[in-house]
Amino acid sequence: MSCAKYQDRLSDYIDGALSEQERIELERHMRECWSCWVMREDLLYIRQLSRELPDYEPSPQLWDRIVAAIASENASRSSKAPLRMWRFRMRPAFALAAAILVAALAGVLLQSRSPLPGSQNANLSAPVQWNTLSSSLLEIQPTALLLVHKPTIDSEIVEQRIEVLERQVQNRRALWDAETETCFRRCWEAIERSLSHCRYELERDPENAVLRELYLAALKAKLELLKHFSEL
């Protein structure tokens, strides 16, 4: 048999796909044929090296792009969309939009839990309209919200008020039913994530006025949330 014929079998040989007889025959040939032996060594080395090739990392923005595409798809069919819990980890590019969205979160939430808390007739067991809530959030236009959420009070004042309300909420929390607790926790975590990202971005860019506005908007959302739940 010619070298070419033997070499045709080399891939099967290094993958262990030859029959015993074929393998012995090929090995016998390679002991006498330098060029076939070198080819075997080369192919083995290429295969070994290929298995050690590292994985590459896509850019951090790729996940944000995927989430944006999903949100866009969901928004286009929001009337039929099932529950969507947007608890994705927000990266800087999304921190701004997220801060805007959570600023509206409390407002939408309050509307969905009528009658207003504090009322003797308030039906606390009524489920929150998550479908409505998520659909509403998806339809929010960030630019419109920027106009709506102009800061009118200083963040320090808001933070002081938040501290007071936090204590009140903690006192009342034990009385909540599971639905109310879940509802509160969802909103709370979303707002906290936004605040945390805003703080992070502000540390890097403290003079950024838009960031400061968004931070204040998120704080106000937190304040509204606490106000609402402190009365439950």
Added chain:
Amino acid sequence: MRPLHCGEWQTVTTKTADSFTDLELAAQSAAGDVAAFEQLYERHRRRVYSLCLRMVGDVTEAEDITQEVFLQVFRKIGTFRGEAALTTWLHRLAVNHVLMHWRKRGIRSEETTEEGDVGGIARPYPLSILDRIALEQAIQKLPPGYRLVFLLHDVEGYEHEEIAAMLGCSVGTSKSQLHKARLKLRSLLRGEG
């Protein structure tokens, strides 16, 4: 698939992410939990992206394809039943998207690419100083069809039967393409391409 109720949400979020299997995360994703889907993305993004990058050889295009793959997974995640590994599904989707990408660009899988010496070989002796960079460059110079089979078999570790199923070809074709790919790589690395 049953959607998660509000009360169950905490269970999902308080368990450590690593404790969920792909199947569990897929079920949560199908119920609308994007955090669960992000966890799946975190687990598999590198392998999918690397496969795409090596197949198309362009960072932007590789990211676009990876994005399409994960979007499609999100859309169809409810159909994932765990019979096969999620990785296999992801790779199959990646391969399909790459083939579509090539088709759009009028690239035939058997087409040859620019060839040349990529260096990194001590001839005529075995490949003693071949390094990864030289191999990566040589892979990019393989004809697309050879490259696909080579990446799936030698880099990703799929069997010929699996590759044949992914590409809709025979096992014999997959074997033949792989052998040709390896010979071509050898030739490129020896500067004989």
